[in-house]
Amino acid sequence: MPELVTRVTVEEVPCATGDPITVLRFSGDITSASQPAVMGTYEGLPETARRILLDFSKVEYLNSSGIALVIQMMIAASKKGQKIHSFGLSPHFKKVFTMVGITKYTTLHEDEASACAAFD
Amino acid sequence: MSIKATGFSDKTAGSGRVSSSSIELRLPSRLGYEKVAMNTAASVARLMGFSEERVDDLKTAVAEACINAMEHGNKLDESLIVGVVLSMDANSLEVKVTDNGDGPQSKTDAPNIDKKMHGEEDARGMGMFLIQALVDEAEWVSSPPAGSYARMVIHLSNPHV
Numbered sequence: 001m002p003e004l005v006t007r008v009t010v011e012e013v014p015c016a017t018g019d020p021i022t023v024l025r026f027s028g029d030i031t032s033a034s035q036p037a038v039m040g041t042y043e044g045l046p047e048t049a050r051r052i053l054l055d056f057s058k059v060e061y062l063n064s065s066g067i068a069l070v071i072q073m074m075i076a077a078s079k080k081g082q083k084i085h086s087f088g089l090s091p092h093f094k095k096v097f098t099m100v101g102i103t104k105y106t107t108l109h110e111d112e113a114s115a116c117a118a119f120d
Numbered sequence: 121m122s123i124k125a126t127g128f129s130d131k132t133a134g135s136g137r138v139s140s141s142s143i144e145l146r147l148p149s150r151l152g153y154e155k156v157a158m159n160t161a162a163s164v165a166r167l168m169g170f171s172e173e174r175v176d177d178l179k180t181a182v183a184e185a186c187i188n189a190m191e192h193g194n195k196l197d198e199s200l201i202v203g204v205v206l207s208m209d210a211n212s213l214e215v216k217v218t219d220n221g222d223g224p225q226s227k228t229d230a231p232n233i234d235k236k237m238h239g240e241e242d243a244r245g246m247g248m249f250l251i252q253a254l255v256d257e258a259e260w261v262s263s264p265p266a267g268s269y270a271r272m273v274i275h276l277s278n279p280h281v
Contacts, residue, residue, distance in 0.1 A: 032151065061155065063183055064250060068243040071236050078237060092176035099253055100246055101233030 004060060006034035008041040015051065015116055022049040023112075027058035030066030038069045042076065050082055051119045055112065057088025067100060074105045087115040121156065122146045145204040147186065149194035149219075154186035157204040161215055164206050168213055169276060177254040178213070178274055184247035185217040185270040193219025193268060203269075211276045212256075218269040223262025228252040 011023045022045060030038065045052075054070070056062070077084050087109040089097065094108050109115035124144040145160060147153045161182045165175045186202055194200035203218035228248045235241035252258045257273035 061183075063154075063180070063187060064246040065187070065244060067246065071233070071243040075237055075239070075243070090176070092173065092180070096180065096250065099250070100231050104233055105237060 004028040006030055006037035008037050010041060010045065013053075013116065015119060017117075017119060019050055021051045021053050021116055021119060023053045023055055025055040025058065027060075029061040030059055030069065031061070031063050032065035034066055034069055038066075039072060039076075042073045047080075052077060052082050052084045053112070053115055054084060054086040054106070055088050056086065056093070059088075062093055067096070067102070071102065074102070078105065083119060085109060085115045085118050087112055121148060121153065123160075140207070140209045142205055142207045144206075147190075147202045147204065148198045149190040149196055149200045149202055150198050151187065151190060151196070153202075154183045154190065157186050157202075157215075157217070158183040160204075161206055161213070164208060165213055165274070168208060170213070170274065174274055178215070178272075181251045181254045181258070181272050182215055182217070184251050185215070185272065188224065188247050188270065189217050189219035189221070192224065193221030195221075212273055214271065214273045216269050216271045218267055220267045222264050223268040224248060224260045224270075228258075 005028050007027045009025045011025060012020045013023055015021045024041060026038075074084055084106045086106045089108055097103055097108060107118060109118060122145070126142050143160065143164065145157055147156060158179045162175050162179050165178050170178070182204070186204065189202040190196060194202060200220050205216045205218075207214040207216070228251075230249055231246050232241055236243050248260070251270065251272060255272040256275050257271070259271050260268070261271065262268045
C-alpha cells in the first residue's frame with residue numbers, strides 16, 4: 001500500500017485588507033515522504049510572499065512526520081517574517097494541532113473566507 | 121502481509137454472554153502499510169459502537185505506533201514484520217503493535233513547540249506523545265531479544281476528552 005502522493009498547488013488570491021495571499025493547497029497524504037512536495041513548494045515561493053494560507057481541506061492522511069513538516073515550514077516562515085494562517089483541518093486534526101502546540105504559531109480557521117479575513 | 125481473525129464467546133456476564141475476539145495483522149516494515157492497521161482498527165471500533173471522534177483518535181494512535189515499530193523497532197527492514205493484534209471485548213478494544221526492536225527511544229512528554237520553532241528540539245518525535253494523549257491506556261514494553269510492543273486500549277464506557 002504505497003502512500004498517496006502529496007500534491008501542493010500554489011494560488012495567489014486577492015485580499016481586501018492589503019497584499020495578496022499565497023495559498024498552498026495540499027492534497028493526498030502528508031507524511032515523511034512529503035518533504036520535497038511541502039518544503040520544496042514552500043521554498044519555491046517568491047520572496048514577496050508575506051501572507052501564506054495553508055489549505056488542508058483535501059488532505060486524506062496526516063501523521064506526526066507530516067505535522068513535523070508543517071512545523072518546519074512555520075520555522076522557515078517565522079525567520080522570513082511571513083504570517084501563516086490555516087484552514088480545512090478536520091475536528092480531529094484541529095485537536096491534534098492544538099495538542100502539539102502549533103496553534104501558537106498559526107491560527108486554525110473554519111474556512112478560506114474567515115482565514116483570509118484574519119490577515120491584518 | 122497477512123490477516124488472521126478468531127472469534128469466540130469465553131465468559132458469561134450478568135446480562136448474558138460476552139463475546140471476545142481478536143484480529144491479527146502481519147505487516148511489512150514499509151511506511152504506508154500502517155494505514156492497513158489504522159483502517160482495520162477503525163472498522164473494528166465502528167462495529168463496536170465507538171463514536172467517530174474516538175475512531176479518529178484510535179486511527180492516529182495506531183498509525184503512530186506502527187510507524188514507530190517500522191522506523192525505530194525494525195529500522196525499516198522490510199523483511200521484518202510488524203505485528204498488530206486487535207482484541208475486542210464488550211467494553212474495550214486493545215491494540216498491540218509488536219516489533220523486533222529494543223523498545224522506544226523517544227518519550228511521551230508533550231512537545232515543546234517553542235523549542236521546535238527555535239531549533240532546540242527536533243521537529244519530529246511527537247508520535248508517542250500523541251498515542252498517550254489519544255487513547256485511554258498506553259504502555260510500551262521492551263522485552264529483547266523477543267522484541268517489544270506498544271499496547272493501547274480505548275474503552276466504550278470512557279468518553280475521551
